[in-house]
Amino acid sequence: IAGITQAPTSQILAAGRRMTLRCTQDMRHNAMYWYRQDLGLGLRLIHYSNTAGTTGKGEVPDGYSVSRANTDDFPLTLASAVPSQTSVYFCASSDAEAGELFFGEGSRLTVL
């Protein structure tokens, strides 16, 4: 089934630990995005990539890094997790800069 796969689905992490959230899409979309969703707030863009080999910072990039080595994969890394990074993380892709977003099922991360 075509779409976006995120892993892990859920994770509890000790503060200070390094964590990578994985995201893979098989729709050959050029653009990919990482959002976090917190109660009472809209989705906030962390990082994005308009095409393989390029990345950009979104609204809340601090404490996160991404890479885009190929079209399909867009991992998000927390170098040293802090409790304020407790959130639900969504990866998304689109086939054009202005196009509809397709979302993964989300990764629920709890940092203690």
Add this chain to the structure above:
Amino acid sequence: GQNIDQPTEMTATEGAIVQINCTYQTSGFNGLFWYQQHAGEAPTFLSYNVLDGLEEKGRFSSFLSRSKGYSYLLLKELQMKDSASYLCACQDSNYQLIWGAGTKLIIKP
């Protein structure tokens, strides 16, 4: 600054009609999206408006007024499965999406 406003929560009755409003202030405007998000799930695309007017798609319609910075999502013949959050998102001049906090719609029998 950039801002998207939509009601936090609305309640409606099965079979009825509900209108969810969204007002926006953004740095430039290229279009407006509506997404549906069931609890614990990913958002899914409902509609995209670029020009003023009403776009109808089955039981769901979306309206846009660019001059007023205003949109609404109209849901007809409500079903229990329509209980979800509805997210409004605007594209600014750089095609970046600015998201509202979402409207939680509760459908009662």
